[in-house]
Amino acid sequence: MLSNLLLTCLARCTSPVSYLQLKFWRVYSQEESNLMDSYSMIHAKELAERNLESFFKQTMPQHVITPSNKDWEKISALYKFSTKDYYYSTLHKYVETGMPMASVKSMETPADNPAVLNFVDEGGVGL
Template identity: 65%
Template sequence: MLSSLLLTCVARCTSPISYLQLRFWRDYVHEESSLMDSYTTKHAKQLAERNVKSFFYKTPPEEIITPSNKDWEKISSLYTFSTNDNYYSTLHRVMEDCQEADNGMIRLTSVKSNDSGGRAPAVLSFVDDGSV
């Protein structure tokens, strides 16, 4: 247990990522996850209500825009940290890399770090542990 504590301390002390940046990153991941849960619950409820109303009232269903399977697959992949493209999550990477949306609007990159370096620091292990 002592060696584990020592390794954690050394990894954090030698990390190029500051404590505040790491804290921001964890907060971002938590907020994104909470918002995603909230939005998916709300959207699923709207879709279910639309289908039930359409069934009982025998009316054509109103249009509700839902992301395609391809879009869901893009944001569902495991996010791995890269010092070349510092995004905070898979969703962040997909949205920032999206140059031209389906509606024809051009999206420019906004909050991407310009830092470049070697491999991912050990202190960022929380990114790949499945909690993202």
């Protein structure tokens, strides 16, 4: 127990990140996570409503903007705080370094998409 205490104290004393900056980083990470959950729920609901409306009314679906699979992969990577970059998360880095706009219609070839997502590239609803 004493060695754990000493290692923790040593790590915090030699850290290039100040206590307040680390505290801010933790608060930011928590808020970003909460907002990501909220935005994801809202966007998923809008997409589901669009698909159901298109299915039941037998109309072409409206255009919905959704990040591509590559964009999701970029923001899903493990992030380690760096004093050189001043980004607080992979999402923060992705947004600050420039992000391409995409839509729910994938730019990738159908072979790259999982079978469960084929309905997105077909442009219609078919059962």
